[in-house]
Amino acid sequence: MYYDLITSLPYLQHFERADRLPITPLRLEQRLRRLRPKHADQLNRARQIVRWRPERLTGQSDRETIESFSQLLESELNEPLRDYVQFRLTQLTLLAALRRKHDGRGFPDDPNAFGNSRLAYTIRRNWELPFFGLKYCYPWLPPATEKLSAGDAIGLERLMMDLHWQWLTRRSELSMFEIDAVVAFVLKWDMLRAWINGDPVKAKVRFTQLIDKVTDVQNT
Amino acid sequence: MELIIMTLGWIGLYAPLALGAIGSMIGCLRGGMAACGAMLEVEGGFGRFVGVAAMPSSQTIYGIVVTMALPAAITPDKSPGMFALGLLSGLALLFSALAQGTACASAINASKSKPEVFGISLAPAALIEGFAVFAFVFALVLAGRLPE
Numbered sequence: 001m002y003y004d005l006i007t008s009l010p011y012l013q014h015f016e017r018a019d020r021l022p023i024t025p026l027r028l029e030q031r032l033r034r035l036r037p038k039h040a041d042q043l044n045r046a047r048q049i050v051r052w053r054p055e056r057l058t059g060q061s062d063r064e065t066i067e068s069f070s071q072l073l074e075s076e077l078n079e080p081l082r083d084y085v086q087f088r089l090t091q092l093t094l095l096a097a098l099r100r101k102h103d104g105r106g107f108p109d110d111p112n113a114f115g116n117s118r119l120a121y122t123i124r125r126n127w128e129l130p131f132f133g134l135k136y137c138y139p140w141l142p143p144a145t146e147k148l149s150a151g152d153a154i155g156l157e158r159l160m161m162d163l164h165w166q167w168l169t170r171r172s173e174l175s176m177f178e179i180d181a182v183v184a185f186v187l188k189w190d191m192l193r194a195w196i197n198g199d200p201v202k203a204k205v206r207f208t209q210l211i212d213k214v215t216d217v218q219n220t
Numbered sequence: 221m222e223l224i225i226m227t228l229g230w231i232g233l234y235a236p237l238a239l240g241a242i243g244s245m246i247g248c249l250r251g252g253m254a255a256c257g258a259m260l261e262v263e264g265g266f267g268r269f270v271g272v273a274a275m276p277s278s279q280t281i282y283g284i285v286v287t288m289a290l291p292a293a294i295t296p297d298k299s300p301g302m303f304a305l306g307l308l309s310g311l312a313l314l315f316s317a318l319a320q321g322t323a324c325a326s327a328i329n330a331s332k333s334k335p336e337v338f339g340i341s342l343a344p345a346a347l348i349e350g351f352a353v354f355a356f357v358f359a360l361v362l363a364g365r366l367p368e
Contacts, residue, residue: 001250001253003250003251003253003254003257003325004253004254004256004257005257006254006257006329007253007254007255007256007257007258007261007325007328007329007332008257008258008260008261009257009261010261010333011333011334031260176326176329177250177254177322177325
């Protein structure tokens with residue numbers, strides 16, 4: 001039970017409506033010191049792998065990414081974290097397959113290119129079917145395909161992020177003061193941070209502010 | 221055999237107070253932890269958070285009153301009734317205090333970010349208090365009906 005930790009965290013607005021992070025990284029780390037060492041360790045390990053646009057995965061192949069997720073899933077994780085890692089891996093696998101198919105390429109020569117899960121097997125078996133025959137299991141596949149076809153990268157990012165946001169929100173509502181809520185908050189905070197950092201309008205304003213500041217310094 | 225029956229009577233006599241106190245302790249702990257966490261997030265209004273956190277303490281008071289209302293002289297005739305009445309009312313007080321603690325923590329969490337919902341967010345905790353009062357009042361009524 002994390003009554004004090006949960007109430008010490010601010011309300012997180014939906015990433016599309018938020019204009020700033022409600023808590024700084026430093027302050028969040030301070031608050032998370034209330035976590036039990038075991039939970040803190042598990043959360044830190046998982047964040048390195050599952051967080052949005054993780055720097056350390058840049059340049060990694062699909063196979064290496066799957067390997068990272070598999071290693072994480074084989075290690076000791078609490079239930080909400082394990083469920084989320086599994087959920088994230090599923091969405092990443094489907095998206096990777098969707099992108100490959102959209103590019104007009106066939107299933108990779110390596111039969112385990114998308115891992116060796118049941119989902120990977122279904123993708124391989126149903127490669128020629130629309131949405132791999134998984135349209136009803138994963139209703140986000142048709143809109144994601146539309147956005148891929150339209151070259152709407154931000155729309156696709158928004159769709160996927162919203163999917164994860166809703167999943168984490170539902171999960172945290174199951175047990176409001178348990179580790180589930182802490183995991184959901186931290187992962188949503190990571191998503192919000194990635195979204196805000198990637199905002200081109202904000203980047204332009206910030207850039208202008210910096211230019212103004214430099215110009216002011218030079219003038220004085 | 222008579223000793224066992226008498227022991228049950230003593231358990232029944234003290235159960236409302238003991239179980240109510242245990243529930244209040246854990247309930248106030250939950251509310252208190254939530255209040256302490258919220259204090260890190262808000263600039264003022266700490267007092268009302270602490271006040272909300274103290275809500276589950278009423279179950280101990282109900283437990284004291286029920287214990288006082290039960291017959292002080294324990295006899296083999298009264299013991300089974302006292303045991304049933306004391307234990308069940310105690311359990312009702314215990315669980316209502318636990319639930320109220322969580323409801324108070326939720327109210328603190330909601331009103332921390334949105335102070336205007338402070339009053340309405342306490343409605344679930346007040347409802348739980350109502351159920352505790354039912355258990356308390358009927359324990360008093362039934363205590364008067366124990367065999368002479």
